[in-house]
Amino acid sequence: MKADKAETKIKIAEAAISLFTSQGFKGTTVRQIAKKAGVNLALISYHFGGKKGLLEELITLFFEGYIRRIEIVYHTSNSSSVKGNFIELVESLLIYQQKNLPLARFVYREMTLDSTLVRELMSTYLVKEKYFLQTMFEKGMKKKEFRRQPIDFLTIQFKDMMMLPFLHPLYLSEVYQITAETETFIKPYKKWMVNWFDKCVCQTERKNPLLSAVQAPLFGSIQEKWGS
Amino acid sequence: MKADKAETKIKIAEAAISLFTSQGFKGTTVRQIAKKAGVNLALISYHFGGKKGLLEELITLFFEGYIRRIEIVYHTSNSSSVKGNFIELVESLLIYQQKNLPLARFVYREMTLDSTLVRELMSTYLVKEKYFLQTMFEKGMKKKEFRRQPIDFLTIQFKDMMMLPFLHPLYLSEVYQITAETETFIKPYKKWMVNWFDKCVCQTERKNPLLSAVQAPLFGSIQEKWGS
DNA sequence: CATAAACCTTTAATAATCGCTCGACAAATA
DNA sequence: TATTTGTCGAGCGATTATTAAAGGTTTATG
Numbered sequence: 001m002k003a004d005k006a007e008t009k010i011k012i013a014e015a016a017i018s019l020f021t022s023q024g025f026k027g028t029t030v031r032q033i034a035k036k037a038g039v040n041l042a043l044i045s046y047h048f049g050g051k052k053g054l055l056e057e058l059i060t061l062f063f064e065g066y067i068r069r070i071e072i073v074y075h076t077s078n079s080s081s082v083k084g085n086f087i088e089l090v091e092s093l094l095i096y097q098q099k100n101l102p103l104a105r106f107v108y109r110e111m112t113l114d115s116t117l118v119r120e121l122m123s124t125y126l127v128k129e130k131y132f133l134q135t136m137f138e139k140g141m142k143k144k145e146f147r148r149q150p151i152d153f154l155t156i157q158f159k160d161m162m163m164l165p166f167l168h169p170l171y172l173s174e175v176y177q178i179t180a181e182t183e184t185f186i187k188p189y190k191k192w193m194v195n196w197f198d199k200c201v202c203q204t205e206r207k208n209p210l211l212s213a214v215q216a217p218l219f220g221s222i223q224e225k226w227g228s
Numbered sequence: 229m230k231a232d233k234a235e236t237k238i239k240i241a242e243a244a245i246s247l248f249t250s251q252g253f254k255g256t257t258v259r260q261i262a263k264k265a266g267v268n269l270a271l272i273s274y275h276f277g278g279k280k281g282l283l284e285e286l287i288t289l290f291f292e293g294y295i296r297r298i299e300i301v302y303h304t305s306n307s308s309s310v311k312g313n314f315i316e317l318v319e320s321l322l323i324y325q326q327k328n329l330p331l332a333r334f335v336y337r338e339m340t341l342d343s344t345l346v347r348e349l350m351s352t353y354l355v356k357e358k359y360f361l362q363t364m365f366e367k368g369m370k371k372k373e374f375r376r377q378p379i380d381f382l383t384i385q386f387k388d389m390m391m392l393p394f395l396h397p398l399y400l401s402e403v404y405q406i407t408a409e410t411e412t413f414i415k416p417y418k419k420w421m422v423n424w425f426d427k428c429v430c431q432t433e434r435k436n437p438l439l440s441a442v443q444a445p446l447f448g449s450i451q452e453k454w455g456s
Numbered sequence: 457c458a459t460a461a462a463c464c465t466t467t468a469a470t471a472a473t474c475g476c477t478c479g480a481c482a483a484a485t486a
Numbered sequence: 487t488a489t490t491t492g493t494c495g496a497g498c499g500a501t502t503a504t505t506a507a508a509g510g511t512t513t514a515t516g
Contacts, residue, residue, distance in 0.1 A: 021342075023341065023343075024254055026252055029473080040495080041475090041494090042477075043494085047492095050475075051476090111396075113255070114251065126403050150420065153416075153417070155404075168340060170340065172384070176358070188378070189381070200424060257503085258504085259503095268465060269504095271466090272504095278503070
């Protein structure tokens, strides 16, 4: 019996993601993957050119989609404020990571290792990510919308906050009974990040007495612009 | 020739930490450890009861020191403000992690896996850590020193910010040319975290006009209390 | 100082498991 | 029918962690 080629490939990939996520790449055997996928062991080498090829294909798949999301927001954002751009970005990336939660988790973990693959991925994708984020932050600073502050730390913290719930889901569920998988998570966490933008990233109105004076009546419309 | 027992054990532990950190636990073989430590292969099983025992001993060692640092600040802090307590904690934990940077990195990575060991460690150490942190945050809120906000997110973000530079040092050095190993790192990063406390955690003075009015002349002494 | 006990280290070997490939077979394609 | 493509079982060669047995060294005891 000969199933569809694409179908078995997907079955292998799904099984691999699940196992890599909970056990790590090195901690997972091709036999486990084949068994979980319900296919023959040799098909992994046939379709992906071996265990290592499977890993690279999965990681690349994740980062391609990840960077694409950033580029889309970067180029086609219709928000007038930079903070608005960022909020669109936050929403897009949270949804993307949540949809690919196990994949994201194991990719992020794997990226903490030392290997030539990791270094290649960093110079390919993460340098690009850094460029987009820092350009956006700088834009916000130039417009006096953001407070001037160390841009490296700012970028790193933003990325880290975006990554946190998907790198440590077991920690969140075991210690805090928070599940990043559910739909109910994204909303409050997004709100939390918006609050961080307001308090830490944006220019505080206190430093500009004039703006502070007119702030109250304008409050509604400004909020509208930024989205809820 | 027979070396000192403790000496051999330390050599093995150091080699293991180095290799686990860059290659991961599963990615490291006992032969590599023995070769790097310059000792016989069987000594690892002899001294640590096998590779797994070595892992558990190292992780436990790290968390024991980690929790002790928290407890010390928690019980013996001489700061009058809760924010002052936290700043002492930040400094103590940053130094501890920096002194054990490779160990911290591989422990944090290993904690993102699914295993009974990880779950045990979480319920043993991370639940305790959560208790201390949340109690401190609640104290700050009761004293109106901290703004009322979701305490789970607050605690998680604090822990995450404390962990960030030590879980992703390769990312920081490859993409940002930041090295968490150097002494020059702690100071600006600590400052960054203090700023986060001021902006995001603490009650803003704007909400209390009276305090705001007397703030300027008192500025010096308050700053003194909190430490630089 | 001599001897026994405890401790540390090495050699050699074991069983288990690893990723991967080969040849046969079946199904689709031409 | 001939060829390509997908699937499978069997098994290869290499490597894994671990251990048992024995040798060497230190320490305690008389």
